[in-house]
Amino acid sequence: MHGEGLSAISQDVANLTLDDRPRNLAPFAAYDSEPPPPPKLKSRGVIAMDITEQFTNAAQQLNMGQLIKDPYFTLFESVGALEIMDRKMDSGYLEPGESMEDEYDFSEALLPEEIIGIIDQLLCHEMAWHMGHPLSQTIFTSLYIDRLLSPCPLTLDQTYFDRSESCSSDEPLTLQILRAYCLGLIRTCSYVNNRVKAEHYYEEEDFVTHTFNRTLLENIDHESILKLLDETGELLTSSSEMSSDLKRALGCRLRFRAQFLKIVDMADARTPTNIKELWTALLASLPEIKMSAHLGKAVPQSFSTKIQRKLASTVPPRPIVQVGQEAAFEHLERLCRDASVVVEVLKYYDSHSLMTFVILFQTRKPQPSVYVRILLQHYLFCDMVILGTMSIRQVLDDDLAATVLPAHKLLDRGNDDIEVPHDPRHNMAGRMEVFRSRAAGSYLDILRTICQNRCRIRRTLCHTIADWDNLQLDAEELDQELREFTGEEPIIDPEISNDPIYSFPLSSWAYFYKLRQMEWIVQLGFELDTYQPEELAGMYWYLQYLSKTRSRHLERIRGFIMKTYAAFRRNPETAGPKQAKYANALSFVNFSTMESAATYGFADALSCLYTVLHRLSLVQSPSRPYSDDSMRYEVRMKPFSAIGLPELIQFDDLSQLITQPNDSTIDIINFAADSVMGAKKGFEVLSKLSAKDAYCQGSHDSWVKNIKDCLKACIFASIAISTVKKFVEAAGKDSQVKAKVEIPTAGKGYHDWWIVPKIILSKDT
Amino acid sequence: MSDQQSRDKGKAAELPAELRYIQYEHALEKQYLPSIRALISKDLSEPYSIYVYRYFLYQWGDLCFMALGPNSSLLGVIICKLEPHQSHSPPTLRGYIAMLAVSEGWRNHGIATTLVRKAIDVMVERDADEVVLETEETNVPAMKLYERLGFIRSKKLHRYYLNGNSAYRLVLHLKKMVEMSGQDLV
Numbered sequence: 042m043h044g045e046g047l048s049a050i051s052q053d054v055a056n057l058t059l060d061d062r063p064r065n066l067a068p069f070a071a072y073d074s075e076p077p078p079p080p081k082l083k084s085r086g087v088i089a090m091d092i093t094e095q096f097t098n099a100a101q102q103l104n105m106g107q108l109i110k111d112p113y114f115t116l117f118e119s120v121g122a123l124e125i126m127d128r129k130m131d132s133g134y135l136e137p138g139e140s141m142e143d144e145y146d147f148s149e150a151l152l153p154e155e156i157i158g159i160i161d162q163l164l165c166h167e168m169a170w171h172m173g174h175p176l177s178q179t180i181f182t183s184l185y186i187d188r189l190l191s192p193c194p195l196t197l198d199q200t201y202f203d204r205s206e207s208c209s210s211d212e213p214l215t216l217q218i219l220r221a222y223c224l225g226l227i228r229t230c231s232y233v234n235n236r237v238k239a240e241h242y243y244e245e246e247d248f249v250t251h252t253f254n255r256t257l258l259e260n261i262d263h264e265s266i267l268k269l270l271d272e273t274g275e276l277l278t279s280s281s282e283m284s285s286d287l288k289r290a291l292g293c294r295l296r297f298r299a300q301f302l303k304i305v306d307m308a309d310a311r312t313p314t315n316i317k318e319l320w321t322a323l324l325a326s327l328p329e330i331k332m333s334a335h336l337g338k339a340v341p342q343s344f345s346t347k348i349q350r351k352l353a354s355t356v357p358p359r360p361i362v363q364v365g366q367e368a369a370f371e372h373l374e375r376l377c378r379d380a381s382v383v384v385e386v387l388k389y390y391d392s393h394s395l396m397t398f399v400i401l402f403q404t405r406k407p408q409p410s411v412y413v414r415i416l417l418q419h420y421l422f423c424d425m426v427i428l429g430t431m432s433i434r435q436v437l438d439d440d441l442a443a444t445v446l447p448a449h450k451l452l453d454r455g456n457d458d459i460e461v462p463h464d465p466r467h468n469m470a471g472r473m474e475v476f477r478s479r480a481a482g483s484y485l486d487i488l489r490t491i492c493q494n495r496c497r498i499r500r501t502l503c504h505t506i507a508d509w510d511n512l513q514l515d516a517e518e519l520d521q522e523l524r525e526f527t528g529e530e531p532i533i534d535p536e537i538s539n540d541p542i543y544s545f546p547l548s549s550w551a552y553f554y555k556l557r558q559m560e561w562i563v564q565l566g567f568e569l570d571t572y573q574p575e576e577l578a579g580m581y582w583y584l585q586y587l588s589k590t591r592s593r594h595l596e597r598i599r600g601f602i603m604k605t606y607a608a609f610r611r612n613p614e615t616a617g618p619k620q621a622k623y624a625n626a627l628s629f630v631n632f633s634t635m636e637s638a639a640t641y642g643f644a645d646a647l648s649c650l651y652t653v654l655h656r657l658s659l660v661q662s663p664s665r666p667y668s669d670d671s672m673r674y675e676v677r678m679k680p681f682s683a684i685g686l687p688e689l690i691q692f693d694d695l696s697q698l699i700t701q702p703n704d705s706t707i708d709i710i711n712f713a714a715d716s717v718m719g720a721k722k723g724f725e726v727l728s729k730l731s732a733k734d735a736y737c738q739g740s741h742d743s744w745v746k747n748i749k750d751c752l753k754a755c756i757f758a759s760i761a762i763s764t765v766k767k768f769v770e771a772a773g774k775d776s777q778v779k780a781k782v783e784i785p786t787a788g789k790g791y792h793d794w795w796i797v798p799k800i801i802l803s804k805d806t
Numbered sequence: 807m808s809d810q811q812s813r814d815k816g817k818a819a820e821l822p823a824e825l826r827y828i829q830y831e832h833a834l835e836k837q838y839l840p841s842i843r844a845l846i847s848k849d850l851s852e853p854y855s856i857y858v859y860r861y862f863l864y865q866w867g868d869l870c871f872m873a874l875g876p877n878s879s880l881l882g883v884i885i886c887k888l889e890p891h892q893s894h895s896p897p898t899l900r901g902y903i904a905m906l907a908v909s910e911g912w913r914n915h916g917i918a919t920t921l922v923r924k925a926i927d928v929m930v931e932r933d934a935d936e937v938v939l940e941t942e943e944t945n946v947p948a949m950k951l952y953e954r955l956g957f958i959r960s961k962k963l964h965r966y967y968l969n970g971n972s973a974y975r976l977v978l979h980l981k982k983m984v985e986m987s988g989q990d991l992v
């Protein structure tokens with residue numbers, strides 16, 4: 042728990058909306074010695090009585106520190122408890138002389154420079170919120186924003202900062218600019234917040250949608266805010282009050298606000314729009330703002346932590362989050378760039394390219410900001426219509442066709458129309474519907490999971506993998522039942538088995554995705570720095586094991602596709618489009634086989650390299666007083682322990698496989714050298730594939746970059762391997778190797794999934 | 807060992823001869839709770855209320871150990887709990903290290919290591935299946951300490967702390983999984 046783990050809970054507690062009344066405890070805590078009046082109970086039949094005396098008596102029986110609790114008193118509740126008069130817990134606690142609220146004169150005119158200063162500070166706060174900080178410590182610390190939101194305005198006329206009689210007629214231009222900007226800002230936040238809330242995200246961890254019981258101007262018409270921004274801009278242009286520099290600086294900020302607001306409104310649309318151009322235009326508008334930032338003059342007194350006391354929160358004011366201008370612009374620029382890319386997902390090519398798109402989009406570094414990741418989810422899943430145009434069935438059937446069932450009668454839509462109960466087509470349709478309803482959720486969840494933050498992807502996959510194991514079993518049953526209706530002819534091959542061999546298409550499909558996800562779990566473990574150096578030999582061994590299993594499985598799938606394809610070709614009547622479907626499925630199987638070969642080649646090489654480094658004592662595994670290797674292996678492999686296929690390798694077997702006691706060190710390093718060369722060739726071939734052949738249509742550039750990074754890591758590994766090989770050859774059997782190994786931490790290597798050790802010669806060699 | 811670390815270690819005072827470790831018990835609250843709170847709060851931006859300490863100390867005082875120096879001053883403390891745990895997998899009797907701190911001037915003398923070992927020893931006596939904790943991703947000393955004892959990182963928790971830092975969940979199995987309490991606990 043340590044540190045703020047607990048306060049993370051306390052933040053949760055604080056965010057529980059306790060009641061709608063302002064929690065004005067302060068006068069009570071600080072000055073008022075009168076006990077509060079007894080609560081007014083409305084419920085009939087309840088008679089209130091004063092138990093103060095009994096309570097005090099009972100309390101006096103207790104020893105200091107004794108805890109009275111019912112069995113349901115949890116850590117969560119203990120963390121939620123407050124100590125009155127503790128400045129960090131009691132939200133009403135005031136330092137001597139401190140006032141409850143700020144005294145700020147809203148009628149006072151501001152210099153144009155000050156307006157720029159406030160606006161730019163608000164932009165920093167807005168980005169801080171996008172980065173995951175709560176509104177209460179960012180945008181809501183502005184007294185001007187507070188003035189706009191409380192009390193909640195119903196019309197634009199109720200939004201003047203100056204609430205005196207004459208305010209509307211003689212609002213200075215500067216204040217009107219600030220007001221228009223603030224209104225645009227809040228409304229933009231409202232769109233963003235509602236979008237985020239509609240999708241899957243983790244509150245606090247990714248984003249804080251909590252508005253502390255404030256309404257983000259949802260009552261005020263969007264168009265009227267845009268109009269105000271425009272009109273204010275025009276007024277500014279025609280004004281002679283200030284220098285042209287300042288006019289330009291304020292003007293571009295107003296235009297930016299209006300543009301951003303329009304975009305977040307339109308961004309939800311999944312029909313073709315010019316949204317990509319709009320994001321690019323927004324990005325292009327930023328340099329002008331950035332370059333005029335120096336004209337601004339900060340107005341720190343217009344921001345205050347005290348406003349938090351007025352918000353629906355039980356915790357005392359927390360400090361204002363400081364995000365600098367540089368960082369804020371960087372975040373915003375990236376947001377625009379990522380958002381302009383994410384809309385490309387709407388162009389659908391094929392189910393495999395879609396998954397590649399989502400995976401690669403999520404591996405962009407730094408990971409795209411929450412709002413953009415949420416847009417991706419929205420584009421994918423909103424209303425259960427995939428990408429706004431396709432039914433879930435369409436995507437799933439596409440994927441089945443492109444992986445295991447090209448041009449297959451199981452996927453024939455015509456089957457749905459057959460109503461004769463014993464017609465095989467009717468039965469196929471029924472069974473396939475059972476399968477779809479079982480599999481569609483799990484399949485879409487892969488995409489949904491990949492949209493989460495990196496840590497969550499791994500955590501979620503570790504849980505859902507068991508579901509895929511079950512899905513595979515359920516599919517196997519359906520496969521068997523379906524044979525009766527498809528009339529599948531088995532392969533009879535006494536060389537392989539005496540039993541007939543059937544294709545099991547649905548369970549094959551499930552197994553393929555299960556293996557993919559198991560590989561990702563191991564790979565994300567590298568990316569997230571989860572493994573200790575001594576674990577690397579074993580984890581790369583496991584990765585090659587999974588990839589090789591996938592490769593063999595693909596071999597099986599290919600065999601069955603070839604068999605039906607051969608039968609199909611013998612029948613000249615079936616023509617063109619079906620041919621293309623076969624070609625497509627075979628091409629995918631080939632591609633995935635190539636990709637798995639590069640992966641297992643590289644993983645095998647690294648596993649062997651780490652084994653050799655262990656032998657040379659360059660990577661050590663000290664003894665651990667409370668555990669041994671086999672127990673740590675159990676912890677590590679827990680997510681896989683319940684998986685039926687591929688079966689978890691037992692620790693003793695695994696350690697034989699990794700340590701390879703019967704092979705000489707030189708043999709192992711030679712094997713690593715061959716393996717890494719094979720992988721290198723594999724990545725080279727992959728890097729030259731067309732978008733279509735690599736199933737990355739819509740994200741070819743990112744795909745090539747990713748493969749090139751793997752290739753770089755591979756080359757780097759081959760250098761490390763040959764360095765070690767030289768040692769091994771030079772050194773006699775038991776002589777000490779004079780070198781040091783550095784293992785890069787996450788993000789420091791060429792590719793996050795390939796941890797390549799750096800071999801450093803000691804100076805005295 | 808980096809230069810910085812060796813310098814830190816050099817700087818730290820010699821271990822006092824009077825250093826002793828004692829197990830917490832309720833009668834010690836008045837004498838030690840204020841300094842326990844002070845020591846732990848030092849590394850926190852948000853303090854825990856007294857109820858949090860009492861939640862642990864009242865229910866699992868025997869899993870709390872203190873390192874005491876001259877004049878019974880508090881040099882280090884560990885606070886834990888031990889409870890049946892059940893989420894996705896079969897239930898286990900799970901120990902949890904909630905807080906651990908060593909006073910700055912006394913670090914790198916093995917005090918934390920000893921405190922953790924004493925707490926785990928009691929957990930083992932009480933038949934615990936596993937021990938878990940979270941630590942900030944940037945807290946290298948803590949991670950090294952636990953990993954040296956046999957913990958491994960089972961998962962990373964994104965932006966787990968209020969300061970925006972992520973954490974690792976560290977796990978130590980004390981038994982083979984087949985020997986864990988499993989169904990006995992429910």
Ligand SMILES: CC(C)(COP(=O)(O)OP(=O)(O)OC[C@H]1O[C@@H](n2cnc3c(N)ncnc32)[C@H](O)[C@@H]1OP(=O)(O)O)[C@@H](O)C(=O)NCCC(=O)NCCS
Pocket residue numbers: 043811815849905906907908909912913914915916917918919920939940941945947948950951
């Ligand atoms: C993390 C923390 C508890 C470690 O306390 P500590 O008493 O310094 O820890 P230890 O002395 O047992 O171990 C630290 C180092 O001292 C070394 N050491 C152990 N015994 C030693 C001895 N007798 N003499 C010199 N060094 C020693 C250890 O090998 C270790 O070295 P390392 O840097 O190679 O890992 C301490 O830094 C702390 O209080 N931090 C703030 C709170 C915190 O982070 N808590 C952890 C929450 S999970």
